[in-house]
Amino acid sequence: MSAPLDSEQSHDPQANVQQLFNQAVHWHRQRNFSQALEVYQQVLSLEPNHVDVRVNMGSLLKQMGRLEDAIATQKKALTLQPNRSDIWFNLGNTLQAQGNAAEAESAFRQSIQLQPNLAAAHFNLGRLLQQQEQLEVAAICYRAAISHNPQLTRAHTNLGNTLKALGRFDEAVRCHQQAIALSPNDPEAHYNLGNALSAQGNDAAAILAYQESLRSRPEWLEAHLRLVALLQEQKNFTAAEQQLKQARIHHPQNADVVTRLALVLKAQRRFEDAIALLKRLLSQNPANAAAHCNLGSVYSDQGRFEDAIAHLRQALQLDPDLTQAHINLGFTLGVVGQVSGAITHCQKAIALEPDSASAYINLGFALTAQGRIPEAIASFQTLLKLEPDYHPAQSNFLYALNYDSSYSRDFIAEAHRRWGAQEQAKVTTLPSYSIDQPLRIGYLSPDFRQHSVAYFIEPILKHHDREAFQVYCYANVAVPDADTERIKALGHLWRDVYALTDEQLADLIQEDHIDILIDLAGHTGNNRLPVFARQPAPIQITYLGYPNTTGLTTMNYRITDALADPPGLTECDYTETLIRLPQCFLCYQPPPNAPPVNNLPALTTGNLTLGSCNNLAKLSPQVIECWAKILQALPEAQLLMKMRCLDDPPTQERFWRLFAQHDISRERVQLYGPLQDSAEHLAFYHRLDLALDPFPYNGTTTTCESLWMGVPVITLAGQTHVSRVGLSLLSTVGLAKWVTYSPEAYVERVIAATLDLEKLATLRSTLRSTMAVSALCNAEDQTRALEHLFSKISCSL
Template sequence: MTRQCVPEHGHQGNDFSSFLIGEATSCITQHRHVQALMLLTKAFLTDPSSPQGFAPLAGVCQFLRRWDDLERFCRLRLSHCPDDDHAWYHLAGAELSRRRFLAGVWALREAVTRNPRHVDAWIDLGCAWKKLREIQQAIDCFQRAVDLNPQSCIAHDNLIFTMLFSDRISPDEIFAAHKNWGILHDVAPLPHPPAPLRTGRLRIGYLSPDFREHSVASFIEPVLASHDRSRFEIFCYHCHQDHDRVTARIQTLTDGWRELNDVSDDVAAELIRNDGIHILVELAGHTAFNRLPLLARRPAPIQVTWLGYPHSTGLPAIDYRLTDAVADPPGISEQWHSERPVRLPGPFLCFHPPEAPDPPEALPCSKNGFITLASFNNLAKASPTILRCWRHILAAIPDARLLIKSEIFSDRESSDWAAERLQLPTDRLLFLGKTPDRTSHLALYSQADLALDTFPYNGTTTTCESLYMGVPVVSLAGRRHASRVGATILEAVGLGDLVTWTEEQYVATAVKLAKDLPRLSSLRRNLRGMMAASPLMDRQRFTDGLEAEYRLMWERFASSR
């Protein structure tokens, strides 16, 4: 900014602040965010009690991920205006972005106390409580947000997704909530395009925000690499701003790639329709950055949900849900589906292994002198039911330790608070925080002898990674899909005896295996080979079965026209 552009000092005050904000706005449109931050900082410091400069300053700090600066500005703003709910809200954002979850909760509670109609604050408060394993409090917050704004897909998605973590809510109640979502967010579909020819290649579209370093990529990449391109044409629709080496790799496996992150549902639906997609497969369900409202517009004649969400979507516009007979037993799970369940011949997923060194042959207990049990799952999945089981297991193996990994444990205040509420013997617990990358995460399995699955929301990627690193997993199965994924994975690799159906059996199986050092040692050496030889990693067999189902879907549709 040249000197002559700056107003004379006699105009300091509101005029000067407005000038700086205008200059900053121009910088933002030119993607000069650092310069915008300097200008907005000066404008804000001119009068921290004025709301004019605070909102854009907070926005630029968020864009640049300048969390320390954002905290400082929020606290200064609050020292002048302690009842500013937006300042409390942005302060919480600064805390949560640095994994200070408990501090974030307190700031968000201040925000909703001052403005009980602040929908975004209720949503973020629910997310923070969920991180801290307070599932019912999270559900209550999301319900409050839905009550305030019934059209908020983000609030409603979070509500029904979080219900899957609870061991107090029945499958019937969960399905009813999903059906309600489908009714509330359904829209008029686009007119069907003319039925494509029965011959030629089927055009499959995969829609996901997770074509990147994400769990879903570990299961979709082997399929994309194995499709028969003489019979299928593959399009991918990416719904996220992030791109990384996984994104680049996946792009090479497609015939068509579309970026939908900043594209409205109406425009995206028209784009997919114009691409002539025969079967559109969405991979996110009600997880973050999903585009289910896009599917409500029915841009493709056949629509399928698969992989990223362990439940029916509840959306009437989705025709099929891909699963298997273990995760969704025939004659039982149909009652909890708005879609028609299609059971693949083997497991409903195919695992692409990470780049990782062979696990060390020696068990950790041979060096430690005690068994190390482990849970690297999302801590929100540790329900009262499973914590009760873990207490019994620790009581039955007096010298065992339980290693729990969670990003919560990256912050001392949140860690102390969460650890106390686990109600496990603290002298038997070992805590690990978030690791910088997947390689360092996988290396931590060298510290574990045996992994314990969660319930009623089992692990998926975590279970596959544990097995691949030579650490067997004991799983507790229930009635609904989310609590049967462990069974699908373990059955597929030949470890069906580690699938349990009652709390007592779960405890007994874990205790028995923890004491069977020869078997643990054998599994340490052989699990990776067992996985490689199993249906869980037979990508061609899996994709052949998937393609056969796509053909049947299309034949069924074509014959009904």
């Protein structure tokens, strides 16, 4: 009910109208909407064409959510006074609230036409256009609003956000800085500045902006999460952990905060703490798919693959469209050799999120592991189109090229050089150096663990002259194991660097005053080649881990030998200068648990048993064709293949089909998955008479293991390092006659071995002792040769 009017008011209709209008405005301001509406309607009953009542009623009805009535009222007002800018402005706001963008835009433009200096109309039109992603026009509107009202903070903010969306980051930063100058304590202004600075690539300043935002609004969850994301990118996990703990004070039950904290703990290798946190979250909400996904990820990194797979499958049962769960499950299945399942889940992730870098790179891993190299290369190429600067994709693409003989050596060399030039272009300054005595040697590797590289570098580390050289081991090891601890126990200066950014690692190497920095990974997994682009040491060398160039001109040298890289043959393939050791460039450490060599199986069976333990990526179509010809020529012979992924049924079927294309039945090709126990793995060679080396990518560790178990290896030497490692290894142990130079000769050499089984048996019985005294296993001489090389090249500076 409206307030009663006194009797004097009733005698003056105009006075009654004004008093009623004032009452309605009062109730309107008090947000007593029903009372205000009733009085406005009383005014209209006395004066139907009262424009200001209709203006106010339109606003009131909009506030009450009665948008249709509000629009009708505002349009009625315009029929009475069509040239009122404020009515057009209000109508535009109501139409926008209704979702009628086209008519709202028309109303705002009419308002501006009638009153060009109305900053609010320019601002609201800009906001409408920004929501419709008409960004260029929206920016014009915001600039117009600022020109008419330079103090309009929101216009500076929205203009900054619009320019950021347009990729004009520098301008966006300046807009947000102006907003902060107008409203220094506005948390949103600092937050938006942080977003623009982050997009600009100025992460350090962005972190400060987010921190300033949180000072004014410490409970702001999104600001906490943005800040944490930047700290994680910088690998500042301690600060990220502290920030998430601050967020939990205000949001103790927020599942997103808890899961992010668990991932930060995982990054610090505090696996048990992360697991406990996620288990607690799941005890409160067992149906939290994201928590199952992240718990699975932690278990995977910890090496608890069965637990990881169980939780990741549970996550997908709860949420079949959870992209990250498909990605994590794809990765984990790939690690355990279930590559067909890995491929399926990666493809599902890509279908859900076509721009997912992790999905494409995990798909590439799985395809490589299954031997589908052209498809793996295509996956890496697709990813590089999406993220051209994504280093893991670049390295995996380059690495995969080594397996595919359809690419010319010039193409592969140029691809490496192109990457190296792009990486070095990111570095603006290089440090200055001085070399002191004794020399400080730094070995940087992700493979100070159970890995083939460890077999070749551990004997070198054991025999280094500690008086003449100070040795630093920079371990970029994601999950250390017993082999890591054994190598660490050799007593050299040890640096765990997995959690460091490239900049932080380069700074650490400079602080250690390393004279010669040695890369042991090349473009293999978890490499740190971008550190070498920064040249933190005066001399940089690549060795052991990769059968090709790094592509960096800041990598001064590459260690090899005269058989793997004959003078005049391969220099054109490298950006590095080749330095050749006098013997084989490799030094093999035989496993202490290797079983004794047995008698030649063919003496008992009467038939030759051939075998290979090389990874499937090396089994090119040419290799399959060649091996099939051997089996065709030796109808009683069998081929045994033991490799990771060959216990995966679809992968088995794939290789049986490949041999079937050459009329070789599956009964003659026995496929075995990996054996976890190293002694059991080596005992597999007891079943083989002769090992077959793949090409163009020769085996290395597999060749050494075969020879140590008394099984000679047939290899095919080519024109590049990757295809000449077998030549170097076999020649070093006196088996140069087992090196061939064409597929035809390869086949003939295997056939010839069947003609004198007694000779093959004698070779088997003496091969281990011959290898033991060869240069391949002489760690002391190999280390002295390396040290001589290090001293010589250090004097050249």
